[in-house]
Amino acid sequence: MSVCPKAIRGLARARPAASLPIRAAYSGRSIAATSLNASAPSLHTRQQSTTSAKGLPPKDVNKPDRKRFADFEVAGKVFIVTGGARGLGLTLAEGLAEAGGKVYCLDRQPEPDEHYAEAKGRLLPEWGGELHYRQQDITDTQHLDELVTQIAEENGRLDGVIAAAGVQKVKPALDWTPEEVEQMLKVNYTGLFMTATSAARQMMRFKNRGSICFIASMSGQVANKGLLCPVYNSSKAxxxxxxxxxxMEWSRVREDGTGGIRVNCISPGHIVTPMxxxxxEEVPGLKEKWESENMMGRLSTPEEFKGAAIYLLSNASSFMTGSNIVVDGGHTAW
Structure with missing residues (x-):
């Protein structure tokens, strides 16, 4: 926008420069005139005087009260991570604890493996996060629901769940029995489903607008070259x-204040985990084949999924639901 020079001069005569700032655009360039009223206190002076009047020490305007990346902080929130005894589940649980969350790791093993103790040892007290272990087989849906209820009652809330428990079996399709298919789906689908419903029930009870994250897999979108696991892949889909x-069912906030529960997935590519x-070991040359099949030429580590999990379980993803984040090194992009 262009402004007539005569108009600018007229405005300057009508309103002294010392009274108010004048901003005008001329010939595509910004022209700014600042106030010359020296009697007005600066922003820093005003903030100091206001604060001092309340009997508090003056604030440093260069150090705002708000924390950096506050939307990613989960301090004071309570989470459950299934499959949390080792591998990806334990790593994601540790990430939530690093961000300040109180995390309950559930797994069918009586005790978590040695990496659990190492993860607890890495947590610093000033972070405010905690890790707790509870033995629980997610296929035992009655006791699963009882444990989820107990955790929510003990804390007066439940803010999020990562459903990472899952099993895999390498076997040609023609060799599967109905019983084997049923057992795998009991863990990978039914157990995950019941984990989500148990958690949602408590979130609605305490009116926590929580977040649920399923650990799916890129195997739910593509068939893995060199690995025959039709039931696992279809369960992840x-x-x-x-x-x-x-x-769709839980995300909308209802009139009674319940709901507002977001549900999303993370679909990892190939990760170096115990599974x-x-x-x-079962398929010679598989590691080298998988490394050559993605754009980065390597496999991932569990630590590379912490950021995605914290994003989905925190307020940073407050408008995200029904989505699937694929983190696969570009494997499914070509």
Whole structure:
């Protein structure tokens, strides 16, 4: 926008420069005139005088009260992570604790492996986070619901869940029995489904607008070259679709204040976990093949998924539901 020079001169005569700031655009360049009223206190002086009047020490305007990346902080919140005894589940639980959360790791093992103690040892008290372990087989849905209820009651809230428990089996499709299929789906789909419903029930009870994250897999979108696991892959596809449907059902806040529960997925690519290391033992050359099949030419580590999990379980993703974050090194992008 252009402004007539005569108009600018007229305005200057009508309103002295010392009274108010004047901003005008001329010939595409910004022209700014600042106030010359020296009697007005600066922003820093005003803040100091206001604060001092309340009997408090003056604030440093260069150090705002608000924390950096506050939307990613989960201090004071309570989470459950299934499959939390080791591998990806434990790593994601540790990430939430690093961000200040109180995290309950659930797994069917009587005791977590040695990496759990190492994870607890890495937590610093000033972070405010905690890790707790509870033995729980997610296929025992009655006791699962009782444990989730107990955790929520003890804390007066439940803010989020990461459903990471899952099993895999390498076997050609023609060799599967109905019983084997049923057992795998009991863990990878039914157990995950019941984890979500138990958690949502408590979130609605305490009116926590929580977040649920399913650990799916890129295997729910593609068939893995060199690895015959048709039931595992199809179970992960079902998990992605389940997230969409639960998001549709639970995300809207209801008149009674319940709901507002977001449901999303993370679909990892190939990760070096105990389960995957077992695959490498079963299939010679598989590691090298997988490394060559993504754009980064390597496999991932569990630590590389912490950021995505904290994002989905925190306020940083407050408008995200029914989505699937694929973190696969570009494997499914070509």
């Amino acid at each position: 079902a998990v992605v679709q389940l997230a969409r449907n639960l998001a 995957v290391l077992k695959n490498f």
